[in-house]
Amino acid sequence: xxxxxxxxxxxxxxxxxxxxxxxxxxxxxxxxxxxxxxxxxxxxxxxxxxxxxxxxxxxxxxxxxxxxxxxxxxxxxxxxxxxxxxxxxxxxxxxxxxxxxxxxxxxxxxxxxxxxxxxxxxxxxxxxxxxxxxxxxxxxxxxxxxxxxxxxxx
Numbered sequence: 001x002x003x004x005x006x007x008x009x010x011x012x013x014x015x016x017x018x019x020x021x022x023x024x025x026x027x028x029x030x031x032x033x034x035x036x037x038x039x040x041x042x043x044x045x046x047x048x049x050x051x052x053x054x055x056x057x058x059x060x061x062x063x064x065x066x067x068x069x070x071x072x073x074x075x076x077x078x079x080x081x082x083x084x085x086x087x088x089x090x091x092x093x094x095x096x097x098x099x100x101x102x103x104x105x106x107x108x109x110x111x112x113x114x115x116x117x118x119x120x121x122x123x124x125x126x127x128x129x130x131x132x133x134x135x136x137x138x139x140x141x142x143x144x145x146x147x148x149x150x151x152x153x154x
Contacts, residue, residue, distance in 0.1 A: 005061050005062055006061075006099065006103065007059035007060060007061050007066065007067070007098065007099065007100050007103045007104075008059070008060045008061070009057055009058070009059055009060075009103050009104060009106075009107040010057060010058060010060065011055070011056070011057055011058075012047050012055075012056040012057065012058050012068070014048060016058055016065050017044060019058075019064070019065035020044065020047075020056070020058065020065060020068060021040055021044065023065065023066075023067070023068055023090055023092060024040055024043065024044075024068070024088075024090070025040060026090065026092070026093070027068075027088060027090040028040075030090070031125070043070070047070075053072045053073070054070060054071075054072050054087070055070070055071055055072065056068055056069065056070050056071070057069050057071070057104060057107055057108075059091070059100040059103055059104055061095065061098065061100075066091060066092045066095040066098070066100055067089075067090060067091040067092065067095065067100040067101065067104055068088070068089070068090055068104070069086055069088070069089050069104040069105070069107070069108060070086070070087040070088040070089075071084050071085060071086050071087060071108060072084070072085055072087065073085075073115075073117070074121070076118075076119075079118065081117070081118035081119065082117050082118065083112060083117045083118055083119035083120060083121055084108050084111060084112050084115075084117060084119075084120045084121070085120075085121050085122065086105070086108060086120060086121070086122035087122075089101055089104060089105070089122065089131075096130075101131070101134050102134060102137075102138065105120070105138055105139075108120045120139075122135075123146055
């Protein structure tokens, strides 16, 4: 893929569905998640629901969707501030190195500033060194360790 155009970052639109679904499946495959069209459809439904907390922006180059950032607003009681949490960030493998991830995160930090929020926060897999190489140029790595519990069985 050869392009020298910088990505256009914009909110996801209904017309982006097929391209987004392809990218989201690739994202899930990258993280070795089980194939599930139900998950893909649920997420798409959230992004198309203006009242849902989850939102998405996409990166478009020459009319082609090459990346996405899924995000939501969060509050931090212990700091008394709010921010934007970046749930998922993905760039099509063939388009890596074009500045798409950087541009998507820049849009989120611009949104946080415009909304008077205090931070943009995200996490990545411990072994995702390629992503961390980018993130280390854009943000401060925190010392927080993430835990995840399953709901109590009924």
